[in-house]
Structures are given as structure tokens and as C-alpha cells.
Amino acid sequence: MSVDLRADLIAAAKHFYDRGWMVGTAGNLSARLDDGSFWITASGRPKGQLTDQDFIRMNLDGDIVEQPVSESRPSAENSIHLAVYNSFPEAQACYHVHSIEAKLVSRLTAGNAVPLPGIEMLKGLGVWEENPQVSMPIFANYLSVPKIADEISQAFAVSRPAVPALLIRDHGVTVWANSPEAAYNYIEIVEYIFRYMVTASQVILFEI
Numbered sequence: 001m002s003v004d005l006r007a008d009l010i011a012a013a014k015h016f017y018d019r020g021w022m023v024g025t026a027g028n029l030s031a032r033l034d035d036g037s038f039w040i041t042a043s044g045r046p047k048g049q050l051t052d053q054d055f056i057r058m059n060l061d062g063d064i065v066e067q068p069v070s071e072s073r074p075s076a077e078n079s080i081h082l083a084v085y086n087s088f089p090e091a092q093a094c095y096h097v098h099s100i101e102a103k104l105v106s107r108l109t110a111g112n113a114v115p116l117p118g119i120e121m122l123k124g125l126g127v128w129e130e131n132p133q134v135s136m137p138i139f140a141n142y143l144s145v146p147k148i149a150d151e152i153s154q155a156f157a158v159s160r161p162a163v164p165a166l167l168i169r170d171h172g173v174t175v176w177a178n179s180p181e182a183a184y185n186y187i188e189i190v191e192y193i194f195r196y197m198v199t200a201s202q203v204i205l206f207e208i
């Protein structure tokens, strides 16, 4: 972990941008400091060219506590990060990207969770079972992001998901982890699983 967490977030955003998962200004990344506050990408910044000025530090009440550029605003989706950190106190980083595959996977079911394939890569999300049967929760997308965040908070207050990730339908995926490095890996893994699912939806698989 870097001394300044923003370096981790800048490097991750550049990589996700290069993969086509944070096109233009899409998506937002955050990581927590020891005092519980978190750096989050500022609204409207190109994700392939972030600098340490392109962040805002917020506390868990949603107040801005540090702002390198006075006119900058936190990500419009900061309420989703707040919902995640308040639901999972152990989470130290929360990454949210807008990939095409995440949107398509959210349409593989009309329900509120999509079953994940029992492939080896699930181990990377902490699922160590024979023939695992786990799902990723799906939340509705609303123009009002706090409404999405409210539904996430309500759902996770009742039950924790089997994997540290959630989908917002037709929108994107969010992961959380105990370090920026782990959140980076989780994004890589969920995107791999999504590519598998989109490809598998186009071919006939034998039951084994």
C-alpha cells in the first residue's frame, strides 16, 4: 500500500481505463485511511489521467474533510461507497467500474441476484467450496444514486452477500476489500467471470 492511497487509486483507474472499464469519466474508486475517512475520485475527471488533485476525502457521515481543489465535487456515486463502508466496517477500499460485461450480466436474470458459474476463479473472491453455488446481488438503477445506496444498505443489513461484490442493473459492478490491492484483484476477477458468463450465454455447455 502506498503512503498516499491516492497513488494506488490513480494506478488502478489507469489500468481499468485501459481495459475499457472506466471510459471517459465513468466509475469511481475509493480507499480508507486509518481514521476511517476515505479518498474518493472527484466527479467528472478523466479516469485515464487522474492526478492527486482529482480526489476528495470524506468521512463516513458523507462530509467533505479534505479537498485539494476547492471547486471539485465528490463522485456523484459517493453514496454507494458510503453504503458499502457503513455495511462492511472491515472494508478498506471500494472500486466501482462501468464495463459492458457487467451490464450484460445484470440482464441474464430478471431477479435480484445472478448465479455465478462454479469456475476456479471463484476462489479469488473467497469462495472455497466443491461445486460452489453462489450468486451476486443485483440492485435496480435509479437516476437518484442515494436511492440505489439506500436499497444496498437495507439489503446488506439483512444478509451479507456470498461474494464481496454487487451489480447495479445496466450500470456496473462494485467490489469492496480489506486493501486497495485486494479490491484491484476483485475487479479483475469479477470482470473475468462476467466475460465467461457472457461468452457462455452464447454457447451450449454440457452438464457434467
Ligand SMILES: [Zn+2]
Residues within 6 Å of the ligand: 027, 028, 077, 096, 097, 098, 171, 172
Ligand atoms: Zn456508476
